[in-house]
Amino acid sequence: MxxxxxxxxxxxxxxxxxxxxxxxxxxxxxxxxxxxxxxxxxxxxxxxxxxxxxxxxxxxxxxxxxxxxxxxxxxxxxxxxxxxxxxxxxxxxxxxxxxxxxxxxxxxxxxxxxxxxxxxxxxxxxxxxxxxxxxxxxxxxxxxxxxxxxxxxxxxxxxxxxxxxxxxxxxxxxxxxxxxxxxxxxxxxxxxxxxxxxxxxxxxxxxxxxxxxxxxxxxxxxxxxxxTGVGNCHIYVDKSADVEKAISIMINAKTDRPAVCNAAETLIVHKDWLEQHAAVLNEAFKQENIQVHADEHARSVIENALPAGHEDWANEYLSTDIAVKTVEDIADAIAHIETYGTKHSEAIVTEDDEAAETFMKLVDAAALYHNASTRFTDGGALGFGAEIGISTxxxxxxxxxxxxxxxxxxxxxxxxxxxx
Missing domain, CATH: 3.40.605.10 (Aldehyde Dehydrogenase; Chain A, domain 1)
Structure with missing residues (x-):
């Protein structure tokens, strides 16, 4: 130019x-x-x-x-x-x-x-x-x-x-x-x-x-x-998460507008939930043409997933690619967010109120969600009118x-x- x-x-x-x-x-x-x-x-x-x-x-x-x-x-x-x-x-x-x-x-x-x-x-x-x-x-x-x-x-x-x-x-x-x-x-x-x-x-x-x-x-x-800050946003699907809510929230947060800072870049999944609902998750990824980058355990159940490492956990893809991280419990999920999050927007999908309360208290981010998409971190969506930026x-x-x-x-x- x-x-x-x-x-x-x-x-x-x-x-x-x-x-x-x-x-x-x-x-x-x-x-x-x-x-x-x-x-x-x-x-x-x-x-x-x-x-x-x-x-x-x-x-x-x-x-x-x-x-x-x-x-x-x-x-x-x-x-x-x-x-x-x-x-x-x-x-x-x-x-x-x-x-x-x-x-x-x-x-x-x-x-x-x-x-x-x-x-x-x-x-x-x-x-x-x-x-x-x-x-x-x-x-x-x-x-x-x-x-x-x-x-x-x-x-x-x-x-x-x-x-x-x-x-x-x-x-x-x-x-x-x-x-x-x-x-x-x-x-x-x-x-x-x-x-x-x-x-x-x-x-x-x-x-x-x-x-x-x-x-x-x-x-x-x-x-x-x-x-303001970049948005490496996470959706954590806890072991008690409702399947329909989890899939809907993940799809919206990833695909509604992949190139914006409040789009989800990493799906953190409780190991038990992943093993129980892998088929539904695979179908969602397939339907939405989402390219998955996953850890070793997730690759064993997610079709056509690419290997994921440090760069993927830290990446703001701004596309329909997503990283998938398997965890043993909510403490592992919070630790992963603490390491790779940008303090922008983080979400938990769970029917366990105690788990939700723990997540909301311990995760350090500007916006936290329980059973809702990260796409709401937006001035217009929250009733502020136009937005000048998102401060982290x-x-x-x-x-x-x-x-x-x-x-x-x-x-x-x-x-x-x-x-x-």
Whole structure:
């Protein structure tokens, strides 16, 4: 792909974003909501412009031999444009996360204290091949009163630029400053590196993409990072698991959208359950064209399974491949997750409430499920509206990050002359 080195001035964009963030503080919730609705309308109206730009990226992807999973993440359609436009409308219906009084009290000296939510300020969003993130992140940022600087991957440069141009056109017809949405229209790595280090202008970085991208941001940024994580997610089928539930959950978690981070990559199976229900499991794998990579015991009962080892247990396949690990008990299952999990989403299928409680207490992950698919680890599915990422860290925000994750707190004190 030809590298695009435009005359982008990243620092100037950051300065403009910071000024716009101040203006956003003066706008009402109604004004922000009205702008989000208008953004949605204009995106839908201009979908042909967006799809034409997307086709350039898709052609480049085909020329470079991108994987099917990667092309799925990159691809847009009229329906997908409609979906992310509707995501903006859904965000507009959510409560404004800013200006909320979390607690208030009065000190013995009469000083009144309030703890309130406020925007973070300027968000730097660094992401890879999903053009929908351009819209989702913008909607969440604007609703929560934040300006945003978008740095998408080179594979989606044309799509992202077209989307932002349409959004700027729409914002010019609202009370929101278009400068609140900045797009770094360059594939030059130096532009990204510059964004990493502008602490004086950027308040937080959010990387969203593969492990290498996230690691690069965490290791090189001097701006605080709200870290998202890759999804090596597990389904543990306990010895008391209902067969119908187990098969249905596994199939959904693996095949609904294999290329997303909340898809299951490893099926952990209790040895007794596997031996009793191998025929049903084999039929499910066959029907869904799932390629199995299994340990020695599982290969003895699962047809056409390939040998699995350390790389398979650690792999985020992002395809219809799945690793199968046999365990003797729930302790073995939890130990395997502890070794290979990414603290994203983990599920147990069991009719034993005590086993479920043990799993939910001891497994360290942002999202845990009992008798349900990991595919629900998603902002939209959990009622947050659009999602800016899924945090696997433990500070500030964890799990699917919606509007509340884009706020921080401020203490407001009111007195009548108190001194210390």
């Amino acid at each position: 030809t590298q695009i080195k435009s005359n982008v001035n990243v620092e100037q964009q950051a300065i403009e974003a910071k000024k716009a963030a101040k203006k956003l503080l003066t706008l009402s919730e109604a004004e922000k909501n009205e702008a989000l609705h208008h953004l949605a309308d204009v995106l839908e109206r201009e979908y042909e412009t967006i799809l034409a730009a997307n086709e350039k990226d898709l052609k480049n992807g085909r020329d470079q031999g991108f994987t099917e999973a990667f092309m799925d993440r990159l691809s847009l359609s009229k329906e997908r444009v409609h979906d992310f436009a509707n995501g903006l409308r859904e965000v507009s219906e959510l409560n404004d996360p800013t200006g909320n009084v979390l607690s208030d009290w009065t000190l013995d000296n009469g000083l009144q204290v309030q703890k309130v939510t406020v925007p973070l300020g300027v968000i730097g969003m660094i992401y890879e091949a999903r053009p929908n993130v351009t819209v989702d992140a913008t909607g969440l940022a604007l609703k929560s009163g934040n300006a945003i600087i978008l740095k998408g991957g080179s594979s989606a440069i044309n799509s992202n630029q077209a989307i932002v141009e349409v959004m700027h056109k729409a914002l010019e017809e609202t009370k929101l400053p278009k400068e609140a949405v900045q797009f770094i229209a360059s594939t030059d790595r130096e532009a990204t590196n510059q964004l990493f280090t502008m602490k004086e202008h950027v308040d937080v970085l959010i990387p969203r993409g593969g492990g290498k991208l996230i690691q690069a941001v965490v290791e090189n940024a001097t701006v605080p990072v709200l870290e 860290q433990k500070l500030h925000a964890r799990g699917p990050m919606g509007l509340p994750a884009l706020t921080t707190i401020k203490f407001l004190m009111k007195g009548n002359g108190q001194i210390r």
